[in-house]
Amino acid sequence: MNDGTMSNSIRVLEPGLQTCIQDYPGRIGYWRVGIPLSGPMDAVAFKLANLLVGNPASAAALEVQFVGVKLEFLGDAVIALTGGDWQPLLDDEPIPLWETVSVRSGQILACPWARTGARLYIAIAGGFEAEAILGSRSAFPSGFGGAGPLKADDLLGFGAGAAAIDCRVKAAARPTYPDEWSVEVTVGPHFDWLDRNGQETLLDGPWKITGRSDRTGMRLKGPQLTFSSRALDKDPQHGPDPTNVVSAGYPLGAVNLCGDTPIILPADAPTMGGFINPVVVVSASLWKIGQARPGQTLRFKLIGIEEAIELRRKFEELTSQASIETVAARSEERDASRDGGTRDA
Amino acid sequence: MNSPKAAKAGIADMPPPIAEGGIRFLLGGDRFVLVEVGEGMELSLNIKVIQLAKRIMDEKIEGVIETLPMFVSVLIHYDSLALSPTRLRSVVEAVWNEMAHEVDMTLSSRLIELPVYYRDPLTRECVEQYNRQIAPMEDNPTYVARINELGGPEELVRRHSSTQHWVAGIGFYAGTPELLPLDPRVTLTVPKYNPPRLYTVAGAIGVGGGFTSIYPVDSPGGYYIIGRTPTPIYSLDTRLVPFRGKATLLEPGDRIKFRPISPEENEFIEAQVKAGTYRYLIWDYELFSFSRYSDWLAGLDHSADQI
Numbered sequence: 001m002n003d004g005t006m007s008n009s010i011r012v013l014e015p016g017l018q019t020c021i022q023d024y025p026g027r028i029g030y031w032r033v034g035i036p037l038s039g040p041m042d043a044v045a046f047k048l049a050n051l052l053v054g055n056p057a058s059a060a061a062l063e064v065q066f067v068g069v070k071l072e073f074l075g076d077a078v079i080a081l082t083g084g085d086w087q088p089l090l091d092d093e094p095i096p097l098w099e100t101v102s103v104r105s106g107q108i109l110a111c112p113w114a115r116t117g118a119r120l121y122i123a124i125a126g127g128f129e130a131e132a133i134l135g136s137r138s139a140f141p142s143g144f145g146g147a148g149p150l151k152a153d154d155l156l157g158f159g160a161g162a163a164a165i166d167c168r169v170k171a172a173a174r175p176t177y178p179d180e181w182s183v184e185v186t187v188g189p190h191f192d193w194l195d196r197n198g199q200e201t202l203l204d205g206p207w208k209i210t211g212r213s214d215r216t217g218m219r220l221k222g223p224q225l226t227f228s229s230r231a232l233d234k235d236p237q238h239g240p241d242p243t244n245v246v247s248a249g250y251p252l253g254a255v256n257l258c259g260d261t262p263i264i265l266p267a268d269a270p271t272m273g274g275f276i277n278p279v280v281v282v283s284a285s286l287w288k289i290g291q292a293r294p295g296q297t298l299r300f301k302l303i304g305i306e307e308a309i310e311l312r313r314k315f316e317e318l319t320s321q322a323s324i325e326t327v328a329a330r331s332e333e334r335d336a337s338r339d340g341g342t343r344d345a
Numbered sequence: 346m347n348s349p350k351a352a353k354a355g356i357a358d359m360p361p362p363i364a365e366g367g368i369r370f371l372l373g374g375d376r377f378v379l380v381e382v383g384e385g386m387e388l389s390l391n392i393k394v395i396q397l398a399k400r401i402m403d404e405k406i407e408g409v410i411e412t413l414p415m416f417v418s419v420l421i422h423y424d425s426l427a428l429s430p431t432r433l434r435s436v437v438e439a440v441w442n443e444m445a446h447e448v449d450m451t452l453s454s455r456l457i458e459l460p461v462y463y464r465d466p467l468t469r470e471c472v473e474q475y476n477r478q479i480a481p482m483e484d485n486p487t488y489v490a491r492i493n494e495l496g497g498p499e500e501l502v503r504r505h506s507s508t509q510h511w512v513a514g515i516g517f518y519a520g521t522p523e524l525l526p527l528d529p530r531v532t533l534t535v536p537k538y539n540p541p542r543l544y545t546v547a548g549a550i551g552v553g554g555g556f557t558s559i560y561p562v563d564s565p566g567g568y569y570i571i572g573r574t575p576t577p578i579y580s581l582d583t584r585l586v587p588f589r590g591k592a593t594l595l596e597p598g599d600r601i602k603f604r605p606i607s608p609e610e611n612e613f614i615e616a617q618v619k620a621g622t623y624r625y626l627i628w629d630y631e632l633f634s635f636s637r638y639s640d641w642l643a644g645l646d647h648s649a650d651q652i
Contacts, residue, residue, distance in 0.1 A: 028410060028411065029410075029411050030411075030592075030593070031411050031413045031420070031422055031516075032398070032411060032412060032413040032414065032515060032516070032596075032597060033515045033516070033519070033520055033591075033592075033593040033595070033596065034515050034516035034517060034518055034519045034520055034521055034561075034593065035519050035520075035592065035593070133581065133592070134590075134591070134592060143562055143563075143564065144519055144562065144579075145562075145580075145581050146581055185374070186372055186373075186374050186375065187372055188371075188372070188373050188374070189371035189372075189373055189379040189381075235384055235385060237384075237385055237386050246384075246385075246386055246416050246417060246418075247415055247416055247514065247517075247523065248379060248381075248415050248416065248417075248418040248420065249377075249379065249413035249415050249418065249419070249420025249516070250420070251373030251374050251376070251377035251379070251420065252374070252376065252377065252422075253374050253376075254373060254374075270516070270517045270518065271413065271516040271517065272413065272415050272420070272514065272516035272517055273516075273517050277373060280372075280373045280374035280377065281374065282374050282375050283374060283375050283376050284375075305372055305375060305425075305430055308374065308375035308425075309375050309425045309426065309429075311375075312375050312425060312426060313426060316426070
C-alpha cells in the first residue's frame with residue numbers, strides 16, 4: 001500500500017476476495033463508540049503463522065478468504081502459511097502449510113482456493129507494514145474508510161526479516177477443519193428469553209451456514225425457535241418482535257437472534273443493537289467461526305463459565321511457542337532413530 | 346420440566362426482575378458481561394449507566410478492558426484470565442452501591458453544537474430514490490410533522506432544534522449516536538422504514554422510535570430523515586481537531602444542540618470541512634446535574650403553545 005520501490009516488498013498480482021491485513025488482537029478501546037475489534041477471524045492459525053516466522057503473535061499478517069491471492073516477492077523473505085487445504089504454489093512448486101518457507105526475490109506465491117477451511121493466513125518475518133489507525137494495523141471494516149482490502153498492483157512492504165530458522169507447528173497443535181462443527185458457547189444475556197424447547201433447539205440445531213456470511217456476521221438457517229414469556233409478554237418499549245430488546249452492547253461471538261435468523265457476531269460485527277443474544281461463542285472457539293464454510297452445519301455445545309475460562313487457558317498455550325518446533329530438531333531425532341540415515345529436510 | 350443442558354451449565358430458571366435500585370449481572374461468554382440496571386428506557390437510568398461505565402474504567406482494575414454504556418445497560422469487556430467473573434461482579438456491585446449513596450449525580454457532559462441544514466436536497470434525494478426504486482414515500486419532514494400533529498415541517502424543525510439532545514449511547518456503526526431530547530415536550534414518535542432504505546447520505550439526521558440519530562457514513566438505514574449536518578461525526582481526517590487520536594466525535598453522556606443553518610452557511614461549512622479548517626463548537630467544561638435537571642423537568646409547562 002506504499003508506492004515507490006522498496007527492497008522489502010510484495011506486489012499484489014491477484015488480490016483474492018477481500019484479502020486484508022490484520023493484527024492481533026485488533027483495535028481495542030473503541031467498543032463504546034461503535035468501532036469493532038477487527039483482528040483475525042481465526043486467531044489460532046493467525047498467531048501460529050506469526051510465531052513460525054519469529055514474529056510476535058500480534059504482528060500484522062494477511063488474511064485470505066476462500067479465493068486466494070497471487071503475490072510477487074520483490075525481496076527475499078521468510079514466510080509461513082496456515083489454514084486449511086489451500087495447495088499453495090511457489091513458482092508452481094507445491095509448498096507446505098504450517099512450516100516456514102524461504103522465498104527468493106522474484107518468486108511468485110499463488111494460493112488458489114480453500115478446499116477445506118475458509119481462511120488462510122500469510123505471515124512474513126518482520127511483519128507487514130501498514131499504517132496503524134487507532135492503535136491497530138487491522139483493516140477497517142468496509143465502509144469505515146482507511147486501508148481496505150488488497151487491490152491488484154498494491155505494493156505491500158514488510159519489515160526487516162527476523163530469524164530464518166526452519167520451524168513447523170507440531171502435529172498435535174494443528175487444528176482440523178471438519179464439515180460439521182461443534183462450537184462451545186456459554187449462556188448469553190438473553191438465554192431465558194427462549195423457552196425450554198427453544199433453548200434445546202437453539203443448541204442442537206443443526207444450523208446450516210448460509211452464503212450471507214462474512215466478517216460482520218455469520219447467518220444461520222435451521223429450525224424454528226420458541227420463546228418464553230420474557231420475550232412474548234415484555235414491555236412494548238423493547239419492540240414488536242420476540243427477539244427485539246432495548247438496545248444494548250453486543251458481546252463478541254454472540255449468537256444474535258434477529259427475527260428467525262441467528263447471526264454469529266465475529267470480528268467486524270456491530271457493537272450493539274436491539275436484538276437478543278441468548279448464547280455467546282466462547283473466545284477459545286471463535287476461530288471455528290473463521291474457518292467454517294457456507295453449506296456446512298454447526299451445533300452449539302453449552303458449557304459453564306469455568307470450563308470456558310479453562311478452554312481460554314488452553315487456547316493461550318496452543319497459540320504459544322510451545323506449539324512450534326524446529327525442523328532441524330526433528331530431523332536430528334529422526335537421524336538418531338535411523339542410526340545415521342540420510343537427512344531429507 | 347428442567348433442561349438437562351441448562352441445568353448442567355448451572356443456569357438458574359429465570360432471573361428475578363431487577364429490584365428498585367438494583368442491578369443484574371449477565372454472562373456473555375468468557376470475555377463479556379452485561380450489567381442491566383433496569384427494564385425501561387428512562388433517562389435517569391441511562392445517566393446512571395454512563396456514570397457506572399465511566400467509574401468502572403476509572404477504578405483501573407486489572408483485567409477490565411473497556412465498557413460500553415447503552416440505554417439501561419453496560420457491556421464490560423474483560424480478560425477472565427486476569428480477573429474472574431466473580432471478582433468482577435463484586436467490583437461492579439461496590440461501584441454501584443457507592444453511587445447509590447450519593448445525593449446528587451453530577452457528571453461532566455460536553456455540549457456540542459452541530460449545524461444542520463434541515464430539509465436539505467441530499468436527504469431529499471435519498472427519499473426520492475427510495476420512492477422511485479422501492480416503495481412510495483412521502484417527503485420525510487412533512488410526514489414526520491403530520492403524524493406528530495405538528496403544523497408542518499417548519500414547526501418540526503423549530504421543535505427539533507429547540508432542545509439539547511442527550512447521547513444515550515453510541516454504536517452499531519462507528520460513532521452512531523442514540524439521542525434523546527432533554528426536553529420531553531418535543532419528543533417525536535416515528536415508525537421506521539419497512540423495508541429499509543438502501544442508501545442514506547453521510548450526515549443525515551434521522552428520527553425513529555423516540556430517538557434521533559446521525560448517519561456517520563453513507564449506509565442503509567431505517568430512520569426517517571429530516572436534514573443533514575455538513576460536519577462529520579466520524580472521520581479519519583486528522584486535520585479536524587476532534588479526530589486526532591480518535592475517529593469519532595461523540596461520547597456517551599455528551600449533549601448536542603442542533604443549529605438550523607441556511608443553504609449558504611451549509612456550503613461555507615462544507616468547504617471548511619473539505620479544507621480541514623472547520624472548527625467544531627465543543628464546550629467541554631460543562632457539568633450536568635441530574636437533580637437540577639429533575640427539578641427543571643418537574644416545573645415544565647406542558648401546554649402545547651409553550652414551544
